[in-house]
Amino acid sequence: MTAIQDQLPNNHCYGCGADNAHGLQIKSHWQDDECVCRYTPRPEQCAGPLQYVYGGLIASLIDCHSNCAAMSNYYRLEGREIGSSPEIWCVTGRLTVNYLAPTPIDTEIELRATLEEVGERKTVVKSRVYSGNTLTAEGEMIAVRVPQSWRETG
Amino acid sequence: MTAIQDQLPNNHCYGCGADNAHGLQIKSHWQDDECVCRYTPRPEQCAGPLQYVYGGLIASLIDCHSNCAAMSNYYRLEGREIGSSPEIWCVTGRLTVNYLAPTPIDTEIELRATLEEVGERKTVVKSRVYSGNTLTAEGEMIAVRVPQSWRETG
Numbered sequence: 025m026t027a028i029q030d031q032l033p034n035n036h037c038y039g040c041g042a043d044n045a046h047g048l049q050i051k052s053h054w055q056d057d058e059c060v061c062r063y064t065p066r067p068e069q070c071a072g073p074l075q076y077v078y079g080g081l082i083a084s085l086i087d088c089h090s091n092c093a094a095m096s097n098y099y100r101l102e103g104r105e106i107g108s109s110p111e112i113w114c115v116t117g118r119l120t121v122n123y124l125a126p127t128p129i130d131t132e133i134e135l136r137a138t139l140e141e142v143g144e145r146k147t148v149v150k151s152r153v154y155s156g157n158t159l160t161a162e163g164e165m166i167a168v169r170v171p172q173s174w175r176e177t178g
Numbered sequence: 179m180t181a182i183q184d185q186l187p188n189n190h191c192y193g194c195g196a197d198n199a200h201g202l203q204i205k206s207h208w209q210d211d212e213c214v215c216r217y218t219p220r221p222e223q224c225a226g227p228l229q230y231v232y233g234g235l236i237a238s239l240i241d242c243h244s245n246c247a248a249m250s251n252y253y254r255l256e257g258r259e260i261g262s263s264p265e266i267w268c269v270t271g272r273l274t275v276n277y278l279a280p281t282p283i284d285t286e287i288e289l290r291a292t293l294e295e296v297g298e299r300k301t302v303v304k305s306r307v308y309s310g311n312t313l314t315a316e317g318e319m320i321a322v323r324v325p326q327s328w329r330e331t332g
Contacts, residue, residue: 036224038232046222068200070190072267073329078192078201079270080238087233113226116233120274126328174280175227 027051028059028092031106039088050085052092052137059093059137061085065129076126077133082153083121085135086163090149091116093137094167097147113175117146117166127153127160145169181205182213182246185260193242204239206246206291213247213291215239219283230280231287236307237275239289240317244303245270247291248321251301267329268321271300281307281314299323 029051035041039048052061063085071078091114098112099105127133134154141148146168153161183189183196183205192201206215217239225232245268252266253259281287288308295302300322307315 032226035226036228037226038223039234041224041226044222044224068198069192070195070198071269072186072189072191072195074190078238079241079273080193080234083237083241083273083275084232084234087237115225115280116275116277118274118276119233119237120272121237121270122272123270126269 025053027053028096028106032092032095033107033111037088039084040092048084048088050088050092052089054093054096057138059089059096061089061135061137063133063135065133067129070129071126075129077129079121079123082123082127082161083119083163085133086121086151086153086161087116087119087165089135090137090151090163090165091167093139093149094147097139097142098169101142111172112169113172114147114167114169115174117168118164119166120164122162123160124162125158125160127155131155140164179207181207182250182260186246186249187261187265191242193238194246202238202242204242204246206243208250211292213243213250215243215289215291217287217289219287221283224283225280229283231283233275233277236277236281236315237273237317239287240275240305240307240315241270241273241319243289244291244305244317244319245321247293247303248301251293251296252323255296265326266323267326268301268323269328271320271322272318273320274318276316277314278316279312279314281309285309294318
């Protein structure tokens, strides 16, 4: 099954872009009504102590995974293939992460996201972050749909 | 003036650890009652389009800068040098980021943080993120003081 990210054209995002060779290169898939991402941390992505991941990695994973879940759902609602023209893009309006326990660096991380509210312009995505069976963080991300012109200015 | 991070011993954090050669290596300083950090993005830290930074970088900068502000303040309240023994460490309880505008990748980013609430165990830190004169994000981070044993388990 092709990951959502591998269907998004011209995505250079450090977190989720298939076109960023230096980035996290996360891959997300829908499993029924949950969007799932598994990520294996790199040793340098540690916190102060070497055995845990740094909080910014958890925030980055939640942010990008949630955004890809929201964007793929907008394609679905329009009955179109992910990445088909006209392209659909969202950006992050707000990101909240509750850190519940340290996340070990030597264990694969699993994110499970659900769409809590879906509007024409905004989607609220809730994520749970697991290390093995331990829930180590919870996230809420508001994805905001932007016009194609957003990508072309700056 | 020595940065807060350069006084913290054995800090391998990808975001703020002086001992992480691969990390962001942020440096924060107090200017009166504001804690200030300036960071120059790397080209690969882009969003989907190449000209903006990815949201996870903003979240990571706010998280680590806020935590260093909180930790350094606990040393100050105890009348001690940053990094002196016994070491003081905080972790992130909750991180919230409001993204207000895209943050250009070709411009230095400035974070300005203030301590909104300081308790014995928790500090609430508010941050403003600027690109030039443009406020591009606002963050709130709750730092939670942890015992030294937190760093040694896992």
